[in-house]
Amino acid sequence: MLFYSFFKSLVGKEIVVELKNDMSLHGTLDSVDQYLNMKLLDIAVTDAEKFPHMLAVKNIFIRGSVIRYVHLPAEEVDVQQLQDASRRDAEQAKHSTKTGAAAAAAAGKGQPTKDTRPDQSDKVAAS
Amino acid sequence: MSAPTSTLDAFYGKKVLIITNDGRTLVGSFQGYDQTINVVLTDSSERVYSSHQGIQTVPLGAYMVRGDNIAIVGEVNEEEDAQLDFDAIKAEPLRHIVH
Amino acid sequence: MLPLSLLRGAINHPVLVELKNGETYNGQLMNVDNWMNLNLKDVICTSKDGEKFWKMGECYIRGSSIKYMRVPDEVAEIVKADMARNKSRPDKRPGSYNNNRGGGGGRGGLFRGRGGGPGGPGRGGGKSFRGGGYGSGGDRGGHGDFNGQASRE
Numbered sequence: 335m336l337f338y339s340f341f342k343s344l345v346g347k348e349i350v351v352e353l354k355n356d357m358s359l360h361g362t363l364d365s366v367d368q369y370l371n372m373k374l375l376d377i378a379v380t381d382a383e384k385f386p387h388m389l390a391v392k393n394i395f396i397r398g399s400v401i402r403y404v405h406l407p408a409e410e411v412d413v414q415q416l417q418d419a420s421r422r423d424a425e426q427a428k429h430s431t432k433t434g435a436a437a438a439a440a441a442g443k444g445q446p447t448k449d450t451r452p453d454q455s456d457k458v459a460a461s
Numbered sequence: 462m463s464a465p466t467s468t469l470d471a472f473y474g475k476k477v478l479i480i481t482n483d484g485r486t487l488v489g490s491f492q493g494y495d496q497t498i499n500v501v502l503t504d505s506s507e508r509v510y511s512s513h514q515g516i517q518t519v520p521l522g523a524y525m526v527r528g529d530n531i532a533i534v535g536e537v538n539e540e541e542d543a544q545l546d547f548d549a550i551k552a553e554p555l556r557h558i559v560h
Numbered sequence: 561m562l563p564l565s566l567l568r569g570a571i572n573h574p575v576l577v578e579l580k581n582g583e584t585y586n587g588q589l590m591n592v593d594n595w596m597n598l599n600l601k602d603v604i605c606t607s608k609d610g611e612k613f614w615k616m617g618e619c620y621i622r623g624s625s626i627k628y629m630r631v632p633d634e635v636a637e638i639v640k641a642d643m644a645r646n647k648s649r650p651d652k653r654p655g656s657y658n659n660n661r662g663g664g665g666g667r668g669g670l671f672r673g674r675g676g677g678p679g680g681p682g683r684g685g686g687k688s689f690r691g692g693g694y695g696s697g698g699d700r701g702g703h704g705d706f707n708g709q710a711s712r713e
Contacts, residue, residue, distance in 0.1 A: 355555055371468070
């Protein structure tokens, strides 16, 4: 959720997204969700010569799973804040893993894995 | 938290272009989607790109594309799209998405 | 229109399924569940390269292995019309989209047709997904590949 929050703070800013098919495009970040799916406005493909596929396309939805990199506008990123939040997140994850495992052990049932791995719970909830 | 995929609502009834993980380009009228981004298109067609000839259009009709095979869904500006000279647009086929 | 509504509406109609591994399955949709797992009958399976065909009476396809599905245009129209109708009616029942107005198999030959030559315009030197699944049908005769694809030559 940390990077979800992080990207939410970049809404309205110009970013460059490189996809896992080597296509790279830039546009204004319009919205982002928990899977880091993104909607970009007024996009342009970086190498339009090689990728003329979206010449008449301005607003796009990108599936988070196909994004390789996001180039960030350096001046918009508060590195200190990001570091602090990362530490807090890691600390929290450690605790919730412990309590999750303890709860699972106490329950003694055969379905603890989903509770002990918070990164999976999103997918479970969404599917 | 805002609904995860609410951003696709803006595409209802519009002409959209989908780039799939296997490098295809599909164009069609956006009819619906679900939480895994499975998408329904009607009046769809595939645009086949090639480096030695212009874009070929292959009609496909009503299509359901599974979300895990979708890379991009984009809204097509129909006016601009109509201006494009398909015979003159040549490009290597897109690569597959490699995770 | 929810994707699964469309598929439920396509029950008893011919569909074309392409799997992630490139194989295509043409057959009549018998059932679909919430995970998009399918049951087909009277199936013709085409290998990724379009060279080989298998006929099978029935088959089950796991939803997560599907890449695309093509359904008859009239199914989309019927489902759309049903949705509009159900919207204005309070007691809408999910799954009621499967009705057979218009007579079961529809115009029957939807995905049938004449293939042209083998393969499409080879995309990117041989690693094409679409070699023969499309357009490879004609001269092998009568296995019910779908139309339109062949014009790509």
